[in-house]
Amino acid sequence: MKIRYGENCAKKFQIIKYGERIYIDGIYITLFPAGHILGSAQVLLEKKDYKILVTGDYKTTLDKTSQKFELVKTNTLVTEATFGLPIFCHPRPIEETKKIINSLKSKPHSNHLIGAYSLGKAQRIISLLRELGYSKQIYIHGSMTKINNYYLSKKINLGKYIQVDKNNINSLKGEIILAPPSALKDIWSRKISNKIIGMASGWMNVKQRAKQKLIELPIIISDHADWNELTKTILDTEAEKVLITHGQEECLKYWCKKNGIDAEALNP
Amino acid sequence: MIHLTKLLESLTFTYSTNSKIELLVEYLKKRNIEEKGYTIALLTGNLSFKNIKKSTLLNVLKKELDNYLFEQSYDYVGDLAETVALIWPKKNISKKISLHKIILDLRNSIDVEHTILEYLNNLTSQERWAFIKLILGGLRVGFSSNLVKKSLAIYGNKKINEIENIWNGISPPYQSLFLWLEDKGNYPSIEISKTFSSFMLASSFDTKQIINIKETDEYFFEYKWDGIRVQIVAYEGKTIVYSRSGENITNSFPDIKVNSSKLLVLDGELLVGKNFLPFTFNHLQKRINKKKPSAAQLLALPAFVKVYDILYLNGEDIRNKKLYERRKILENWFSINKNYNLDISKLVKFYSKKKLENLYKKLPFIEGLMIKKKSSQYISGRKKGYWYKWKKDPKYLDAILMYAQRGHGKRSSFYSDYTLGVWSENTVIPIAKAYTGYTDNELNKIDRFIRKNTIAKFGPVREVKKELVVELAFDDAQKSVRHKSGIALRFPRISKIRWDKPASEVMNLEQIKKDLLITLN
Secondary structure, eight states: OHHHHOTTSSSOOOOOOTTOEEEETTEEEEEEEOSSSTTOEEEEEEETTEEEEEOOSOOOSOOTTSOOOOOOOOSEEEEEETTOSTTOOOOOHHHHHHHHHHHHHHSTTSEEEEEOOTTTHHHHHHHHHHHTTOOSOEEEOGGGHHHHHHHHHTTOOOOOEEEOOTTTGGGOOSOEEEEOGGGTTSHHHHTSOSEEEEEESGGGGSHHHHHHTTOSEEEOOOSSOOHHHHHHHHHHTTOSEEEEEEEOHHHHHHHHHHTTOEEEEOOO | OHHHHHHHHHHHTOOOHHHHHHHHHHHHHHSOHHHHHHHHHHHTTOOOOTTOOHHHHHHHHHHHSOHHHHHHHHHHHOOHHHHHHHHOOOOOOOOOOOHHHHHHHHHHOSSHHHHHHHHHHHSOHHHHHHHHHHHHOOOOSSOOHHHHHHHHHHHHTOOHHHHHHHHTTOOTTOHHHHHHHTTSSOOOOOOGGGOOOOOEEOEEOOGGGHHHHHHSSOEEEEEEESSEEEEEEEETTEEEEEETTSOBOGGGOTTOOOOOSSOEEEEEEEEEEETTEEOOHHHHHHHHTOSSOOHHHHHHSOEEEEEEEEEEETTEEOTTSOHHHHHHHHHHHHHHOOOTTEEEOOBOOOSSHHHHHHHHHHOOSEEEEEEEETTOOOOSEEOTTTEEEEEOOOEEEEEEEEEEEEOSGGGTTSEEEEEEEEEETTEEEEEEEEOOSOOHHHHHHHHHHHHHSEEEEETTEEEEOTTOEEEEEESEEEEOSSSTTSEEEESOEEEEEETTSOGGGSOBHHHHHHHHGGGGO
């Protein structure tokens, strides 16, 4: 959090391990891995015998750069719903990553500038590229360096990466370059010559969305649960009540009711 | 099907026109003749299934999908094919079913809903998307019929007008076309009545040539009407109207009717107006994209054509005759055939250079003059030295940069699309949008100005401090109720960036209206 939001982003910090049960004001609190990004957590709240689980952002798909999602049974489930529409069914991340490798094979002189969030997504893409045997250095936008270094300190293999700077930006050729989505159309990216613009995001699933953003290489990879994961998790947690927040609440609510589960949209 | 799917997908995510053409040409090189033909038909909107409507597909969906979830998803995605492709529960790997087989299956189906269902269940998600595009059209891959014809010309190393000339006479799967393109067959012969003859075009007139022109008697002068170029083909009581690129636009203009038993082909400018007096281009625009104009529109905005050339008469090709001969034939035809929606475009007479220049300055409603060599045959394309267009000098106006948006293609990281305004009371109100006219260097500088002076963002649009003054060039100004300013500029473009001029010195709207609209009344 300090790397991302600055040293003073909270008044007080308290480190809690996954699975460690702490007691505050009559409530027991336990954190469980959410599988979203490194260190992400679901929060279980317990009072007497009643359990409330808040998933936060999560995914159940395996990801080498993050702890594995842990299923927790609960009475009430507060779930995210970023991709709470049945059209969202994420393809296999490794297959999607192959698109970058294949494009690079057919256009070996083009730079492949891929938009990816600096925290989590960028490291996951690098890790997936390594899994596919891509061993060359990968160039990254300055906003990613600290986070990459942190992942490295947690023993996550990212191979060799180099920050794009004034000295090398003009001479890049046939490289993979990762940058936050906001930098794709910014002055920063102008100096990168002969480039193919890609974007790694769950939203790339919808072609017209990718087209609006003038993306040439859409990579459908998300750190959020897709429709099947969302609905399966609801069933697996055995929750009798579901509160839905952050995203497409209505369809998930409808689905819960159709399956005999009490559900409400929780609008903060 | 998998190849077509990949092509459509690549086209969707390719933004440069040349790269799109390259993709299609590469595709044509590899596919078999049926696949090529049906793909071309699909891309040009000429593939249809008489037994399938949108409702046919919706029926299938209603039976198979949860309606609420489908409706919500469709609402979110906004594209039927894509929604179905994504929401359909079956996941498959491609069975590589051929495009030709799918088309035959659909055409010959006795229970088409069942056939559609079978295919939806057997195709991959991406193929499903292409499949629905195939049966319902509405591709949204950003590839016009013109570009398809251009690609075909490149593929077969032929001239584009050779393709345009036969395009309306051939039909899917275009076997004769491909045999000819691949040098395996003759130039396709088509029914003469389906001919579209590529237009003869004019080059820009350089005013230095005026001396030569006026001192000889070799040229006709005509008004350059501000409408759209059309070709009227009439035979056996039927009338077809083609646009400049050979698109059949008859349905949009049912008011253009010519009665001729044998083939007659006329060339002219389509306008809207009454008593052969044209309304503004804005009015015409309301009719151009209407596939089926309403009775009210036909009454309020009747179309007519100012005819200036004739290509066929009584089934005979007269394009080899000289312009003055064709003109005589045209005038003869007009004297016999009275028509309420056709008018002959009169020749402009003048007796001295001075008179010509005076006349040229005063042209109302008209883009400029056409200058045509009397001895010219009707030759497709732009033949130097035959026809000239002499456009009126542009008018100018200073305006203030208000909003900016990023452009497309190679300009996609630059703020290149501008909304410009002028003073009205104490605020600036929009008067025009402009996207062209600056150099790369200027664009760079304006882009920097915009990034430094942004005061608000609305999605992709930035509002900037009202400080930068730009000189706009435009062809004409017209009254408009659609625009807040009450004035519409024709073809506005940027002529100069006035870094030196303070925004406070820009004229106010009331004054501009007084100056510009004076000629209108």
